[in-house]
Amino acid sequence: MERKLVAILAADVVGYSRLMGLDETGTLTRLKALRREYIEPLIEGYHGRVVKLMGDGALVEFASVVDAVACAVEIQRVAAQQNFNVPENARIVFRIGINLGDVIIDKDDFYGDGVNIAARLEGLSDPGGVVISGTAYDQARNKLGLTFKSLGEQRLKNIAEPVRAYRVLLEQAPSARKLRSRRPLIGAAALFLVLAAGLAVVLWPRAVALLQDQSSTISAEGKPSIAVLPFANLGQKADQDYFAEGLTDDLITDLSKISGLLVIARNSSFSFGDRSLDINEIAKQLNVHYVVEGSVRRDGNSVRINVQLIDAKTGSNIWAERFDRDYSKIFVLQDEVIGRIVEALSVRLTEGEKAQIARLPTRNLEAYDFYTRAEQKAYVIDFTSLGEALSLYQKAIKLDQAFADAYSGYARATVDVLGFDFQRLMLSAVARQRAYQAAGRALELNPQSSRAYAVLGILQMLDGEIDEALASVRKAVALDPNGAEAELNLAIVLTYAGQNPEALAAMERVLQLDPKPRAQVYDYYGFVLYMNHQYEKALQALSQVQPEERSDLGLEALAMANARLGRMAEARDAVAAILKKIPAQNLAGFRVVYAHHRRQQDLDHRLDALRLAGFPERAFDFRAQEEDRLDAEAVRALTGDRTWTGRQNNGAPFVMELSANGDFALSSQGSIITGTSTLEGDLFCTQSVATLLGRKFCGPLYRNPQGNRETQDEYVWPDSVTVWYFSVSQ
Incomplete structure (x- = not known):
């Protein structure tokens, strides 16, 4: 008989007989759905193969023990997420054991001690946990950034020799929270919080604040300026809000691709979702000439959309129309609405813009539905929402593996996982790899994907590949001339490239596109001003944020700007606020965390000011x-x-x-x-x-x-x- 060395994952459901006794049909339905929608795609993604299913258990083979361990951790994470709203006595919880060992192959089945050890280790696991053998530990310990606890040598039933065993230490399930509330498991992981606190603003903030002095509703380039307000959901079901928001998003996205318009970003437009102000006042606050508003009603496969384009200066309707269509024609409908708006504003499209707008994102409407839901979840950056977004993107991709927008959305959300250090969702090393892979796949499918280039640029910047990062974010801006996110990422990379005046110019463009951003991004604006030696303006920007909302990056900028201006009491107060949140912060660590600054003088400009403000050189001073x-x-x-x-x-x-x-x-x-x-x-x-x-x-x-x-x-x-x-x- 044939033998080979493989990594074996053994899993079973805790208390399966009890669950079946309580609700046989419901348990089977949920277990099958969990396998079909989450576990099987994970196994496939990690190049595993299910050897056998045994009711409540499974045996899976992997060519790589690293893939086996990473897959096991993600399975436990997914299972924990799916149990969030399930009564405790009805939850499906797994135990998992992993061994790297020799097995006997009999057709499609495996036998031998290699399999038996994996099964026995699974029995040692806590509910929701993972235990691996010493042979597996030796191969995986330095590869994934996981932490392990040695269980010593274990005597396993029907196994002659003792087996070394290690428990994979998974965090306690966290509540939905921002990064700054997180604390490390032990000291050696703590400084990542510094990077993440910066990345929470730097990587993917949805907007940037500006102290504006603009007055014209026509852009500096003489383009018509327009905002698309959130469409009202007139359907009977409140859970269709995501569809109305998704339609608004798609219209903003398509209009943003038109170089002849200035289009206000989603974050600013959605800040007026409650319509407490009249159109004229909204237009003044957004600094636009035209406003699109409307409503949508979806009933089964029927969709009704009412749209109107308003001249905010006069309050008159330039164009209004009602569309009744089948849901299967939703993309054709969106193209019609875009075409009418462009025609009404007498804007000429380039051939490239026409092709991009006409491009069909997917032919699978169920995949599009999952994607639309994922997009709305991704804008709420907390643990639960981001986990749900990742799951929804994966469902969309599973249904249509040529869905480029779903890949780019997954890449962006994965970078958020990396930036916010949501290790419970995905290991940092895995998140980084998957973000690269998803962005690359998106560009294979759609070489004109601005979002994918923007993600790629941030990843390249963190890897110190500044020239490549600049090329990527500039390509993102060229493909999406009204994209606030693309422009913001250009500003970020320019800052770390040492091109500070250009970064500030890019920020001003961002702020023109997104005049009503989230409060925390004033912190990043203050930082860019600081890097341009505009200390008073930096403090003005930072003053727009309430103290309880200020990020670590904002506190750093506050300390640095005050120190440069000789306001030492204020500088020391900002340093004290940082150290109160994370007492171990220190300049030696910052020097590593911010090492992707291309120019040493820029890094010194930050660290010297923090030192002047009283920041400690070493941990705990x-x-x-x-x-x-x-x-x-x-x-x-x-x-x-x-x-x-x-x-x-x-x-x-x-x-x-x-x-x-x-x-x-x-x-x-x-x-x-x-x-x-x-x-x-x-x-x-x-x-x-x-x-x-x-x-x-x-x-x-x-x-x-x-x-x-x-x-x-x-x-x-x-x-x-x-x-x-x-x-x-x-």
């Missing part, structure tokens, strides 16, 4: 005497095959195993982080995919004058997020 700093030879003597044992700054014990080949495993407070270590002169450097987006952090080691071997604190290692006191053994 650690300071040491220079004579206690270890030289290169002394540092080398502490590394290699060594074990560091001691405590963190907060008193939590830790153990760090260092190997001669440079691998390390750090265990503290029930978590394990793995990576590589190197020496650069007298600096000790660590790198792990679990922290700092996988970037390297280097720092000195010190003797502790007050330490001794008995208290295990002879040496001190201040890293990016905490201070480690330790002694060394072989």
